[in-house]
Amino acid sequence: MKTAEFIEDYKQTYDKPVVxxxxxxxxxxxxxxxxxxxxxxxxxxVSSGLNSLDALTQSIQFSxxxxxxxLNGKPEICWGVCEFPHNPS
Numbered sequence: 001m002k003t004a005e006f007i008e009d010y011k012q013t014y015d016k017p018v019v020x021x022x023x024x025x026x027x028x029x030x031x032x033x034x035x036x037x038x039x040x041x042x043x044x045x046v047s048s049g050l051n052s053l054d055a056l057t058q059s060i061q062f063s064x065x066x067x068x069x070x071l072n073g074k075p076e077i078c079w080g081v082c083e084f085p086h087n088p089s
Contacts, residue, residue: 007073017072024066028075029056 007018033053036044044055056078060066063080070076 004073011072018070020070021067022070024060024063024068024078024080026057026060028068028078029053029060031075032056032078 010016010018030053033051033056036052041052044050044052048055050058059080060078063082066078066080068075068078
């Protein structure tokens, strides 16, 4: 059974959302970027100087590990971890 079929079958059988956490991909960044809230887009631009897609893409690429929370087969949240550079000051 394919993932999309499983999700539909599960939703119909149990009438509950399907949530999962998987390894983040650049496709997830491309899906999420245009759906960020206006304030989140502004925060990203002000803090990094990057647009939403570039910020999410770089975040996934620079992370040692990155994940995406999926809701009914659609990416909703991405996050990751990386080593913070040492700041001698």
